[in-house]
Amino acid sequence: MESKTPKDSLTTLTDMVLPGETNPLDNLFGGELLARMDRASSIAAQRHSRRIVVTASVNHVVFSKAIPVGSVVTIQAKVSRVFNSSMEIYLDVWIEDRASGESTKVNEAIYTFVAVDKTGKPVKISQIVPETDLEKERYEGALRRKQLSLVLSGRMKPSEATELKALFE
Secondary structure, three states, X not given: OOOEOHHHHOEEEEEEXXXXXXXXXXXXXXXXXXXXXXXXXXXXXXXXXXXXXXXXXXXXXXXXXXXEOOOEEEEEEEEEEEOOOEEEEEEEEEEEOOOOOOXXXXXXXXXXXEEEOOOOOEOOOOOEOOOOHHHHHHHHHHHHHHHHHHHHOOOOOHHHOHHHHHHHO
């Protein structure tokens, strides 16, 4: 299949945090951020695959800083690696200081999506070719993360997780 570069799937969503989306401390609910990240990553996955996509897993979420009411939040989602029908999507979340316009990274996450046909059957999709150092780092790490997930779920024997074993040898 034809390869694409990760920039083909870059999705950026920008929105403001409203009072009805916050907890008693006036910070964005974690679940609200998860939903926004799910939407951004689904768009990135759909753009890459040009297929219907479904969320397979939320693999990793880091809530590094609270996001206060009134914040301008930008979520950047990009396909970091494609396997057969699944894609790992890496997300970076930024908030913008209203006075200075300076952006600060506050959260990150990794989601997995599967491309499917109209009956819900997984379909093979094209690979990506990482270009930047960060894209290459995330691409390489994706295979280790996938193997770890498969081992933990019992779908892969630890002895078969070659990328994970290489970390300890």
